[in-house]
Amino acid sequence: MDGRSPLDELELAAGLGRVYSLMRSLSLPRDLSMTTVSTLATLERRGPCRVTELAALEGVTQPAMTQLVSRLEREGLAERRALAGDRRVVAVHLTDAGRADLARRRAGQAERLAGLLAGLPASDREAIAAALPALDRLTGAALGVPDTPASGECE
Amino acid sequence: MDGRSPLDELELAAGLGRVYSLMRSLSLPRDLSMTTVSTLATLERRGPCRVTELAALEGVTQPAMTQLVSRLEREGLAERRALAGDRRVVAVHLTDAGRADLARRRAGQAERLAGLLAGLPASDREAIAAALPALDRLTGAALGVPDTPASGECE
DNA sequence: TATTGTTATACTCTATAACTATA
DNA sequence: TATAGTTATAGAGTATAACAATA
Numbered sequence: 001m002d003g004r005s006p007l008d009e010l011e012l013a014a015g016l017g018r019v020y021s022l023m024r025s026l027s028l029p030r031d032l033s034m035t036t037v038s039t040l041a042t043l044e045r046r047g048p049c050r051v052t053e054l055a056a057l058e059g060v061t062q063p064a065m066t067q068l069v070s071r072l073e074r075e076g077l078a079e080r081r082a083l084a085g086d087r088r089v090v091a092v093h094l095t096d097a098g099r100a101d102l103a104r105r106r107a108g109q110a111e112r113l114a115g116l117l118a119g120l121p122a123s124d125r126e127a128i129a130a131a132l133p134a135l136d137r138l139t140g141a142a143l144g145v146p147d148t149p150a151s152g153e154c155e
Numbered sequence: 156m157d158g159r160s161p162l163d164e165l166e167l168a169a170g171l172g173r174v175y176s177l178m179r180s181l182s183l184p185r186d187l188s189m190t191t192v193s194t195l196a197t198l199e200r201r202g203p204c205r206v207t208e209l210a211a212l213e214g215v216t217q218p219a220m221t222q223l224v225s226r227l228e229r230e231g232l233a234e235r236r237a238l239a240g241d242r243r244v245v246a247v248h249l250t251d252a253g254r255a256d257l258a259r260r261r262a263g264q265a266e267r268l269a270g271l272l273a274g275l276p277a278s279d280r281e282a283i284a285a286a287l288p289a290l291d292r293l294t295g296a297a298l299g300v301p302d303t304p305a306s307g308e309c310e
Numbered sequence: 311t312a313t314t315g316t317t318a319t320a321c322t323c324t325a326t327a328a329c330t331a332t333a
Numbered sequence: 334t335a336t337a338g339t340t341a342t343a344g345a346g347t348a349t350a351a352c353a354a355t356a
Contacts, residue, residue, distance in 0.1 A: 017178060057180075086356070120292055139173035
């Protein structure tokens with residue numbers, strides 16, 4: 001062993017890029033845009049967030065996120081709430097309906113994934129299952145999963 | 156053992172959903188839309204494709220794909236070529252410039268992934284490396300990687 | 311004066327419908 | 334008559350710039 005990772009990052013980028021395409025193709029229905037669904041998932045993962053914070057996380061501008069949140073609010077999937085300390089700030093909260101919508105989408109994806117997994121050898125399913133915790137830590141490092149409420153939420 | 160998969164599909168859907176968000180956040184520069192980059196990757200993976208086929212694979216309409224291909228052609232990343240047998244059909248080909256652009260993006264992602272991987276324990280990197288072939292078969296089953304030229308390409 | 315968020319405007323991308331060319 | 338692709342038009346989503354409110 002020379003201490004280096006046995007993992008070729010280029011191959012990993014290509015492989016995870018295909019996972020990206022896969023999840024994209026499994027993402028149905030298409031009534032909400034990918035950015036919109038991703039924002040809902042971020043709100044679920046990190047809890048209430050400010051508009052500026054959401055915009056940065058999703059890689060869109062602040063005005064675009066203002067409109068996106070307005071859309072979510074109009075459809076009852078999220079809502080703005082005032083914040084005690086600073087009256088310039090609003091905290092965007094996921095509603096129960098938003099959480100349910102997200103769960104419904106994920107269930108649909110899980111169903112389609114199950115169909116794909118059924119076609120793989122058991123050893124492949126085991127390898128994927130074994131890697132899931134590691135993948136969670138990888139994504140958590142980048143997407144910022146708050147271990148403590150103080151680090152990630154707004155208030 | 157009861158013969159069932161040890162893999163909870165809902166957890167897998169959530170985990171791969173985070174991988175989706177991760178790749179989305181690593182996808183820079185943003186000068187091309189996600190659909191555009193995804194189309195380039197599809198052309199690389201499957202070889203020359205017809206417009207109708209690309210539209211179905213990317214989940215957009217035929218007219219939208221016509222415009223997307225026109226954009227790619229204008230920027231020199233892909234090109235239309237007539238097909239011998241049926242003069243209604245065009246085959247969309249990835250150009251060398253398109254292939255290079257894709258490689259450049261993937262190299263950028265790989266670099267950022269390397270930074271994230273460095274923060275993980277070696278056992279995590281090993282688990283991810285061990286799962287990559289299985290993930291490739293999972294995505295290949297859905298995205299259609301042609302093993303034989305005849306099955307996936309257009310001509 | 312800096313920061314948070316919104317409003318105004320223009321541009322890009324997409325969908326639906328109508329059309330052309332070939333089979 | 335059916336199929337592959339394009340063109341026409343309208344709507345959704347985004348960015349940049351200008352603005353309002355609060356700190």
